[in-house]
Structures are given as structure tokens and as C-alpha cells.
Amino acid sequence: MALLAEPKEPKIVTDTVPGPASRSALQQLAELQDTRATVLAGDYSKSVGNYLADADGNLLLDMYCQIASIPVGYNNARILAAAGSPEMATALANRPALGVFPPKDWAQMLSETLLKVRPAGLDMVFTTAHGSDANEVAFKAALMNYARKRRGVRAFTEEELASVMDNEAPGAPDVAILSFALGFHGRTFGALSATRSKAIHKLDIPAFKWPRAPFPQLQYPLDKYEAENAAEEARCLDALDQILRTNKVPVAAAIIEPIQSEGGDRHASPEFFRGVRRITQEHDVALIVDEVQTGCGATGTFWAHEQWQLPTPPDMVTFSKKMQVAGFFHTREMVPDQTYRNFNTWMGDVPRTLIARAVVEEVAERGLIEQVRETGAYMLAHLRPLAIRYHRVVGNVRGQGTFVAFDCPTPEIRAELLQLMRNEGVNMGGSGELAVRFRPMLTLTKAHVNVFVSRLQSVLNKLYQKHWPV
Template sequence: MRSLTWKGVVFMSLNLHFWFLSGWQPTKGVPVPHGVMASMLLARRLACSFQHSFRLLVPGSRHISQAAAKVDVEFDYDGPLMKTEVPGPRSRNAEAVHFFCNYEESRGNYLVDVDGNRMLDLYSQISSVPIGYSHPALLKLIQQPQNATTFVNRPALGILPPENFVDKLQESLLSVAPKGMSQLITMACGSCSNENAFKTIFMWYRSKERGQTGFSQEELETCMINQAPGCPDYSILSFMGAFHGRTMGCLATTHSKAIHKIDIPSFDWPIAPFPRLSYPLEEFEKENQQEEARCLEEVEDLIVKYRKKKKTVAGIIVEPIQSEGGDNHASDDFFRKLRDIARKHGCAFLVDEVQTGGGCTGKFWAHEHWGLDDPADVMTFSKKMMTGGFFHKEEFRPNAPYRIFNTWLGDPSKNLLLAEVINVIKREDLLNNAAHAGKALLTGLLDLQVLLPCPALPQPHPPWLPRACRTTLELFSMVLLVQQFGTGYAVSSLRGFAHAVSSAGNASPSLHPIPTPVPELLVLIFLILRHGLAMLAKLVLNSWPQAILPPQPPKVLGSTCWPWLSYLSIYLSIYLSF
């Protein structure tokens, strides 16, 4: 884990339907079980260790960086408050709804449900809340009389934009435009952003083939009956484990959960393997280089194969971090080489920043960490950006009106809110705040790794266990027993603090905090982590004896099991900590 970067730590994206309560205290007169007492002693050691490490990283002030402006946290609660189990009696629903929320009472990092439970929110509305609930700056903005018409009237922006629309775009989206992409098209959500980005890429590619001539009569006629040459048989290359949306084109590039795709017709588009790295990284450097090289070679092979099939790959789409697909990461070098492959074969390079954009990795756009010599061609965004859309290079600009179009093309009121969100991020120096928080979290987790050694596992390891499972933290990342039966045990044993997560992906807890943690909150992470992690260690070892580890992964693991101690370990541990 030593070679992990803080950008992945602070991103914290994920997956597991699970409500976890922590902060258990012994009842007077009731004997404390040996395992619980051990966890309490571990807690004290961990707290002291983390506080020492934290002081090394954080200046002596209330906020993470002395250079940062004061973070406005007065509107936030001082901690969680649980009144019922979650979901409570007023929230229970057998289908997708987790619980009903009281947004009038939700503030800052805390989400309140209709039963009055106040939870530290690590889900952030599927990673879409940029600076917390009911931020004072945003409340003030909507109360200003001059903004009333923007919120009341929603124009068809493609044909009847408001007078100040361009100025507002300059203040909001264009002020954070990624390097090399000066063009912008706004949308409403992540799926429609990717869907229209695909269309833009197809138009660009066909325009290259056609040259400077206009549409032929044959093209105009055949496109009306969904046939070539008017509808060329192009494709978009995506990666296994990716999630790019649920509309028809996006769904063809989404490969994270079967329930998203079952029964839906799709396209014959190439799917490349995404690297499955071994951890700790410093111990598997050679193997990981070989794994990334294998995946890149497969990308090139697929491009050639589909060209021969007359299904030319017009573009490659990739996420900086596969979030919904299981928190999968690759090195910066992998992405640089992928960009080179796209350029070599004349494919557009599309980066999907719907989940990673908005500052949650310590840079406004996660792909800025890659150090690309040649910027991406297209980049999509949504979620924390309050609106959807995509940036692109000049050469991808459609050559005629109405080619990329819908009724609203976004919402001016969201641009107004986004401009203020960006002001808050800059004024409170939240990007540096997120970077420092990530470093502090990683340091604390490394201390935790030393304090929680993994019990000896039988040799040889079953094939589904990682090659290097040497810490309890890593074992948790693999078995994830809490997904099936750990929840009830944990909830009944641990009381006092709470948080909200959800089943966003398929291999780790869903975790999307806003990028505004202050030192007190970071200390809270590890103070609460101590008991939850120790209790789950006991659960794992008692429920799954080492002597009878099965040759195949138990059903609780699903169909795949990732061999990592790293980001998944980090996400799970941070998840448990709250």
C-alpha cells in the first residue's frame, strides 16, 4: 500500500447496500467479551497512532491547510444522531428506496431521514452533492431577486437562450474547462452526456472519411431507414467493468451489473479487459506492468479485429476510476499509453468524468493526474457539476445545427448554482483540502495495516484468494461477509454513529463524501473505525474457519473476487470507519 496515491484514497467511490452503525459502548455491570475488549484496546492504539500521523500532515489549525481559506462549517451538524434502526418504520420499502429523507433538516455532511435519524452521508446522492446539503452560499443565491427568473423559466437553450447565458457559462463550466478542450455542449445528466458524446464522435469520424464534401443523396436516404452508408456501422470500444449510463448507446458500453442490461437489445461493440492489479503495488510492480500491457495489447487487437469486421472503432471511452464496476484502478502510464493507441489508430479518446469530476480526487478533473502530452478529445461530466454535458476539441464541433440537440440542453439555473459551487471550492481551497485529507487518510490506513495483521491462512491458498493476503484489512476486502449476514450482527453490536451508503457497484462499499473534511472529521473516521473493524474481524474468523476454506468463493463473493489490498481495502475501511 505504500505506493498508493492519495488521489485514489480521497476519491472513495463504491458499492455495498449496507447501513452501518458504530460507536458501541459497554453497559455498566455487563461483562465485556474478550474480542470486544481487544478491539477497544486497539482503538486507543489506533487513535494515538493516527493522531500522531495526522499532526505530521496537517498544520496546527482547525482546517487542513493553513493556506486554505476558512471552510464554512457552521451550517453543519456536530455529529450523527440515531433514533431508530435504518431504514426506520416510516421508510421501509421492499424495492429500490432505501429510506425517505427530510431535506429541510439535512445540512452539510449530514442526511436526516423521515424518522429523525441523522447520518453522516457517505453516499452524497450517488456522488452528486458537491459541497453538502443546504450550503449557505447556495441558499443565499436562490434568495436573490435578480436570480428568480432563472429558476422560474427554463428555456430551450439550443434556440432561445437567455441574454446572459454565455456569460454564465464563462463563470461556471468554461472556468474549469480541461486542457485542450475549448468547446462545450451542456446536457442534463451523465447518460445523455455520454450518448451525445458518442454521436459527436461518430459525426467527426464520418466527416474525416467523407472529406470536405457534403452529404450524398444516398446517405440522406439510407439514414432514414437505418442503413449504410447513411448510418455507418461504427463502434465505441469500452472496458469490462465500466459504467457509462443506461441509455441504448451508453448501455452498450456499460459492463458492471447484469441487471442493467438484461432483456435490452444492444450493439456488437468491442469490450476490452480493464487491468486487475495485484497489491501491494510495490510488491507486484512487474506483474502489474504485464497485466496493463496485456490489456493494452487486447485493445489494439480489438481495434484491428473490428476494422476487419467493418465495425470500425471510432472512439475509446474510459473512466479514470471504474467506480460502479468495483473500484478498479490503473496506473497513469496505462492511460497515457491508451491515449497513444487511440491516436495511432485514429480513434477519438473519450474520458468519462461523470463520477470522478468536480474535485473529489484533489484535482478538478481526475484525468489531470495522468500527465497527458496530448489532451483527451472529449470529456463528459455530470453529478457534482450540477448539470451534464461534455467538453471537446474544436475539430469535433458539429458542422450543422440540430445535429446535437434536445429541448432543454441543460438548465441555466444549474449553471447559476454551479458558478457559486466553483466559487466556494476556490474560496475555501477545497482542492488542496481534498488532497491533504487524502494523504492523512492514507497515512492513518497504513498505520492501521500494521496494527491489524492478518491471521495465517492455509497453504496453498484457494485460487480465489489473493496472492498476498497478509492483513486483516485485505481479508475484509476479499470476503465481504457483511454483504450477506454481517449487517445485522454489526448493527446489533455497534450503536451511536451512522452513515448512509448504497449498492452502487459490485465489489466494495459505496462511498461518496463531499470534499470538505476538516481535521476533527478525519480523526472521527479512525476513532470509529477501530471498533467496527475489530468486530468484523471477529465475525469473519468465527463464521469462516480457516481450516475449511472452500476451493470456490462462497456465494457472498458473487462471481468475481478481486485480489487487492489497496483502494478496495481503503474504501472498505473508510466505509467501516463512519
């Protein structure tokens, strides 16, 4: 496959995005699947680097990247080489049950990939298919460890063995996973019980009666509201402590995102997270850091929680999205006392692990984490003046690395802005009720930021002319 070159700027050949070819492809798909959330039909063989091609021949600068999950560019040469290798063909054609018949080089493959980027203190890794099940296997590990600490070395009782088949205690006990208000941890039933992002994600689905702690709502700019924000974080830590002290159902683990992503790009300070670690430790509650969206370099460190300078590591760190393979890192303590307990047929995916190996190599060899820090600072430096000049539309500019967001005044204005940006050739997404989130690849450069900022400025002018004509 000939490698395409990235264009200098977006190329838009239709009046609006999606254009007629995208719309026609999506209409055909609507016979087979629910397409109401679709934006456009992609042409992935023609996408390149930071640019997403669509069915109409449009080329959009992609600042959303398949919901934050393209790490190093479309049709990246190193990833394509991994994808086209004989090793990959063997892996695709012979899908193993990794927990029973792993490939003889599976340990080596993990060492060259996930273990190379393991968070400090977490030496083992459990691979899964996506972020939701990564969080769920982490929950299960925490729940089994919680039970073991109370049961000790005795065998399961007859009552435990019988009651569990009826989904009743003591075999299936009432033990909780705590999560934070507006957190998002996935869509399967356990993950969804911990998810608190939006009602529409949860309505009509039964949920475990698990507790929800408040997450700080910071005010911007941070330097202006230092005292208020510190008080808000202290309030949330007190509430966490209070819940762990008084919750009727015992809590086995707490799960938290370094930056609440689906919930609206909500940040908190390293001090806050150190407080969460301290309080969970005081209550002997396992701490799971959900790095599904923040992991793999986007915040300027490989894992966002590295920036917290924790005195002791979290018990588990989950990942997916940009890593392309999912799972969680953990200590040996989180291995259950018997086999087949935290188990499934495939236990992860060899092809996606081979892709992850190429991602990890690309990030290291091209110094992409450093680039993210520089590009991210450049983004913020260019967005902050826009927030002054176009304050009716752009508020609360915030970010770590290129994991950047701002708030619009209403969901309607945000929808208008996102559509106009697509028509100008820039693909972005929303998060929470009001935020516009940037989730570019790690390969974003200052040149891309210049392109994006000029388009944004033009769209902001249009919005002002329409809504606030002088």
C-alpha cells in the same frame, strides 16, 4: 432559512436505519414507484454539511452523498444563496430552449462556471441533463466527426438520406464506440452499450455490438506488485491496440473512466492512460474521458485525468454528478458540420448551471481541492492499518484524494458491514461485487475521518465477534 450547524458526530435515535418513519414514507411511495433500491427517506431541510438527516431524526455522516453527487455539503450557505436568488427564480420560471433562444447572458454564465474549470485544450462545452446523455452526445459528436473525415466536403448521398430512415447503412452506419471491461457510462441505450459493469444493468436490453477492451486488474499493495501490475497494464494496452487493428466494425471513439467507479473502484496508473491516449491517436480514434464520477475535485485535482500528464489532451471530457449540471468539454473539431445534428429541446439547464457556479466558487475560495488531498491522505493512513488488523474484512485499500475504497471478502459481508455502519450513523455505498466505496463531499475534514474510523473499527469488531470469534 436559518443555517444549521453540523453536529460533532452522528446521532442515531432508532434501533436500525431506516427507522419506522423512513419505512412508512417508503411504503407510501411504493404505491407510486419502485422503491426496492431505497435505503431511507431523507429530511433535506434538516441535513447539514456532511450530515444527512432522515425522516426519523437520525443524522448520518454521509460518505456516499447521493451516489457521489453532493459536492460541498447539504444546505451549503453559498448554494442556498444561489438557490434563493431572483436570478434562479427567473431561470426556473422561464425554461429556455438553449440551442434556439438562449438567455442573453448565457455565454457569461458558462464563462463563470464551466469554462472556468475547463480541462486544458478543450475550449467549448455542450450542456446536458445527466451523465448518460452527456456521454451519448459525446458519442454522437465523435461519430459525426468520424463520418466527416471520411466523407469530406461532399453532400450526403441520396442513398445515405434514404437508408438512414430505415436505420440502415450507409446512412446509419455500423460504427462502434469502444469501452473497457467493468466500465460504467450510463443507462440510456447508447451509454448502456458502452457500460460493462454488471449483467443486471444490461439484461434484456438490445445493445450495439461494440467492442470491449480489458481494463487492468491491479494487485495491492501496489509497491509489492510493481512488476505484475506493469505487465497487466501492458497486456491491456496490447489488447486495445489489437482490437483497434482488427475489429470488424470500425471504431470512432473510446471511452474510459479515470477510476472505474460502478465497476468496483478499479484504478490504473498514469502510464496506462498515457498508453491509451497514444494508441487511440495512432488509430485516429477519439478519446472520451468519462469524469462523471471522478470530476469536480474528489480525486485531489479538479479533473482526475490531470494527474496523467498527457502529452495531448483527450478529445472530450464528460461530467455530471457533483457538477450538478452535466455535459461535455470538447474541441471545435467536435462541432458537426451542420446545425440541428447534435441538438435537443433544452440543451442543458440554467438553474443547475447557476448551482454549478456556486460550487465552482466554493471549491476555489475554500481551497477544497487542497483539502481533499490532505483529507484523502489522512483517510488512507487510517484505513491501511485497519486492513492489517482486520484483514478478513478489509482488503486492497486504495484511493486518489478522498475517492477511496476497500474490498470485502464477499458481497454478504459487505452488505452486513454497510448496514452496521448505517446503524452506527455512517452512510456508505458499495461498488462492483466487493468494494466499499467512499464518496464523501469535498468538505470532508480529518475530524470527520476520525468519527468515521472509530465507527468502522467498532463495526469491524462486531463482524469479527460474529464470524471469527476468538
